Amino acid sequence: MKCHPTILGVVLIFGLASSAWCHPSHASRRHRHHVRRPIVSKSMMASLEASSEKSEADEEARYEAVKAEAKADPRIRELKEKSDSAESDEAARAASIAYYHALYQRIRDTDQSLTERANLAEEAVVRRFTR
Numbered sequence: 311m312k313c314h315p316t317i318l319g320v321v322l323i324f325g326l327a328s329s330a331w332c333h334p335s336h337a338s339r340r341h342r343h344h345v346r347r348p349i350v351s352k353s354m355m356a357s358l359e360a361s362s363e364k365s366e367a368d369e370e371a372r373y374e375a376v377k378a379e380a381k382a383d384p385r386i387r388e389l390k391e392k393s394d395s396a397e398s399d400e401a402a403r404a405a406s407i408a409y410y411h412a413l414y415q416r417i418r419d420t421d422q423s424l425t426e427r428a429n430l431a432e433e434a435v436v437r438r439f440t441r
Contacts, residue, residue, distance in 0.1 A: 373417075373424050380416035389413075403439050410435045 380386055389409040396402035414432035418425045 369424070369427070372421065373427055376417050376421045376424060377413075380413055380420060383416060386413055386416060407436055407439050410439075 381390075386409070389405065389412050393402060393405035393409045396405045410432060414428040417428040
């Protein structure tokens with residue numbers, strides 16, 4: 311009798327090996343999925359980490375470039391001036407929130423691959439103003 315195919319797939323994919331997932335009639339036998347082996351070699355893992363770091367650095371540079379471009383937009387600059395020149399704390403808070411909403415929307419419109427990053431940054435900034 312063989313292991314359940316779904317469980318065997320999970321075992322092989324994630325490198326989880328235990329006789330507990332096998333049928334009791336052959337749990338004592340040594341099967342290839344009972345032996346823990348790394349799924350990815352060390353050299354492959356190193357190259358994946360290097361490419362991940364490179365892509366993160368590329369994304370960071372692209373994000374900063376798009377953000378600088380968005381801040382140069384006349385509408386965004388006007389909203390920033392309004393938030394800086396607001397007379398009351400409440401007016402400054404509302405103007406700042408409007409500025410950041412517009413800024414991050416402009417970033418999302420300019421480069422859609424940065425949407426998740428812009429959403430996280432916007433949530434953090436707005437949360438700071440709404441405390």
